[in-house]
Amino acid sequence: MCWRSAGSPPRASVSTVQDAPGTAPGPPSRSRLGWRLLRRRRLRSWTELRRLALSLLLSWLVLSVTIAVMPGVGATRRGDVLVAALLLGVLSAAFQPAVTALALVVGWAGVLLAGLFTEAILFYAALTLTPGITVDGFWSAFWASWVFSLLVTIATWLVTAGDDTAFLTHMLRQSRHARAAAAPTLVPGVIFLQVDGLSAPLLRWSIRSGDLPTMSRWVRSGSHTAAQWQVQLPSTTPASQAGVLHGRSAEIPAFRWYEKESGRLLVSNRPRDALVIQERLSDGHGLLADGGVSISNIFTGDAPTALLTMSAVTMPRAGRGPSRGYATFFINPYGLARSLVLSVGEMLKERHQGRRQRRRGVEPRIDRRGSYVALRAVTNVLLRDLNAGLIVEQMMAGTPSVYCDFTDYDEIAHHAGPTRPESLASLEGLDHLIGVLQTAAEQAPRPYELVVLSDHGQSQGATFRQRYGHTLEELVRDLVAGRGTTVAAATDVAETAGPANTLLSQVGQQGGATGKVVRRALRGRSVGDEVHLEGRSADGPDLLGPATGQSDADVVVIASGNLAMIYFTGFAGRMTQEEIDTAYPGLVTSLVAHPGVGFVVVRTVRHGLVVLGDGGTHYLDEDRVTGRDPLGPFGERAPAEVRRHAGLANVGDLVVNSPVYPGTGEVAAYEELVGNHGGLGGWQTEGVLLHPSAWTADCPLVGADAVHRQLVRWLSALGHRSGLAEAVMPPPRGGRAG
Known part of the structure; x- marks a missing residue:
């Protein structure tokens, strides 16, 4: 079924622009970039003059408070503080561009050091040069400068009611150099914004309720059409991005999987593993191959430029140092201090919301303490701001296409639930940011179209361990x-550490002192980069210990949401049920009978692929059912999805999916996540594609590969990809048939 939003009817097709397609200019050299940054800024309008006057007034008030509360800094008259605030603004305008240029030459070490000390040095200079201001040394000024920056951020947030427009306006000013270097063209560019985890039913309701003003306005005005696409098994970000960006979703059987030939566990959002998978996906004709940019994704889409992209951080070209977008974000006190303040606020908000769930007895729920509190701040504030700045920079440079994954909603929904208030608030924040990016696009040297899509939805439910008192691993061991x-x-919940992994890994891969410090702090790997296969003997508690992607265990159990796979490592190829019953009598029967198992997929010698359930069997290869159909609760497409998934390479000997529980429609994750995705059941397989109404979309869109083909057709109709030869896709690697 293909859901489309109400609104003006879409026109027949994409109108192809007649102008010759322009190509995005290459990145300027460091020396040229430094020279451009050194040019003086000019007042362009009375609006900007008024903005500067208001900024000076705010700085004066905040500086007065800072001097009053900080030891080691003093002032005799209020007028002296005003002079100091004015001087600080002049010094920042005059020297921060030079500092940014110098930091770009030095690399990540220069960027991080400049981010820590630039404001303090300028603050110290302004106070020292102002008559009537006393400072007891540099370190007094250093701490006072950070207090000043934090107070300015809080005051600005209060004055603007938390509006992100001021931040994006600042990013527009910082991207003027890119705008000046870009060649204007009438060929539209496309910004693909992936809202990770957003399901079509939730978007449909939010549009009707008006809780997402930007996207609701698009649909109600008829400028955009909201369509639904069917997410195939497995319903995970890596599989969907492999499909959307490369058209190769069949290469990924789950979020993580075990490869018997190499004896290795691959986790798709770990840098080393992501690079291995990227090499399998790439044919040079990905979605972003024609001068596009990948931002905060797992895979590159063959983009020439990949920023904060997991599979690219360990590539040899990743050691070239930070881009100007990174430098602008880290060095400018407004961007960095703002993100730090809001990050602290996000952590406090998370602690309050988690306690509120426990106090009210909200069910289902999970423990929301520990590292997740910090990870929520990283994804929902720091990376969101950084991603926004990088997108604006690319738009001002006239980049043909950009694909960025925003993981904010998905991260919170995993821990709080996909329809809980804090999850919806995060979604509203992303909707606001999308509106700001649309406004920013109006200043770009080319027109831009915005496309919003999701990689999957999310389903909800108490976890397997919460329901039955043990994990799936413990059940199998027994x-x-x-x-x-x-x-x-x-x-484990490795998915949630992915965005932080990418940022730290990218810095750690750089040469020089900064990379060495980060690598030493992380013991030579990114966060969570070492795969811990926690193995125990079935007859005792002996711990086998961690292994870097290797396992000597006889049985490996992996989980991706409410989908799990079980591998028997001592047997080559994919085992049949008869072989499993001989080696482990009663295992399959006991799994099928467990109330936390909805169905088990296994191959048999006599009947081929079968789906076993407690009360019936679905013989997929023979197209018949005996007893109660175990796939019945999962929809009419379930047989086709299970059959397709079973044919992928490296699928487990047994594939296990949780039930859909009657009454609530919930599922049970085999990980400790209340909002989950990976298997079948609930909203996790209902993806979103919100596109300009003038663009026609195939209906139905089944699978991420179909979405890829649709996006490629749209880009081609706009005048993109003219320099790319027709891609020749090698067939996906299949699994053992019998």
């Missing part, structure tokens, strides 16, 4: 006990 069998598991 079922194979008595044979000296060792069981290893990869069921």
Whole structure:
């Protein structure tokens, strides 16, 4: 079924622009960039003059408070503070561009040091040069400068009611150099904004309620059409991005999987593994191959420029140092201090919201303490601001296409639930940011169209462990006990550390002192880069210990939301049920009978691929059902999805999916996440594609590969990809048929 939003009817097709397609200019050299940054800024209008006057007034008031509360800094008259505030503004305008240019030459070390000390040095200079101001040394000025920046950020947030427009306006000013260097063209560029985890039913309701003003306005005005696409099994970000960006979703059977040939566990959002997978996906004709830019994704889409992209951080070209977008964000006190203040606020808000859930007895819920509190601040504030700045920079440079993944909503929905107030508030924040980016695009040297899409939805439910008192790994270990069998598991919530992984890994891969410090702090790897297969003997508590992607265990259990796969490592190829029953008698039967298992997929010698459920069997290869159909609760497409998934390479010997629980329509994750995705059941397979109404879309869109083909057709109709030869896709690697 293909859902489309109400509104003006879409026109027949994409209108192809007649102008010759322009190509995005290459990045300027460091010396040229430094020279441009050194040019003096000019007052362009009375509006900007008024803005500067208001900024000076705010700085004066905040500086007065700072001097009053900070030891080691004093002033005799209020007029002296005003002079100091004015001088600080002049020094910042005159010297910060030079500092940015110098930091770009030095690399990440220069950027991080400049981010820490530039404001303090200018602050110290302004106070020292102002008559009537006393400063007891540089370090007094250093701490006072950070207090000043934080107070300015808080005051600005209060004055603007938390509006991000001021921040984006600042980014526009910082991107003037890119705008001046770009060649104007009438060929529209496209900004693809992935709202990670947004389901079509939730978007549909939010548009009707008006809780997402920007996207609701698009649909109600008829400028955009909201369509739904069917997410195929597995419903995970890596599989969907492999499909949307490369047209190769069949290369990924789950969020993580075990490869028997190499004895290695691959986790798709770990840098080393992502690079391995990227090499399998790339044919040089990805969605962004024609001069596009990948921002905060797992894979590059063959983009020439990849920023904060997991599969690119370990590539040799990643050591060239930070871009100007990174430098602008870290060096400018407004951007960095603003993000730090809002990050602290986000952590406090998370602690309050988590306690509120516990106090009210909200069910289902999970523990929301620990590292997640900091990770929420990173994804919902720091990376959102950084991503926005990088997108604006690329638009001002006239980049043909940009694809950026915003993980804010998905991160919070995993821990709070996909329809909980804090999750919806994050979605509203993203909607506001999308509106600001649309406004920023009006200043770009080319017109831009915005496309909003999701990689999957999310389903909700109490976890398997919460419902039954044990994990799937523990269940399997109990079922194979008595044979000296060792069981290893990869069921942790590695997905949530992915964005932080990418940023730290990118810095750690740089040469020089900064990279060495980061690598040493992380012990030579990115956060979570070492895969811990926690293995235990089925007959005792002996810990096998961590392994870097390798396992000597006899059984490996992995989880991706409410989808799990079980591998028997001592047997080559994909085992049949008869072989499993011989090696582990009663295992399959006991799994099928467990109330936390909706169905089990396995191959048989006599009947081929079968789906086993407690009360019936679906013989997929024979197209018949005996008893109660185990796939019945999962919709009419479930048989086709299970059959397709079973044919992918490196699928487990057993594939396990949780039930859909009657009454609530919830599922049970095999990870400790209340909002989850990966398997079948609930909203997790209902993706979103919000596109200009003048662009026609195929209906239905089944699978991420179909979305990729649709996006490529749109780009081609706009005048993109003319220099790319027709892609020849090698067939996906299939699994053992029998």
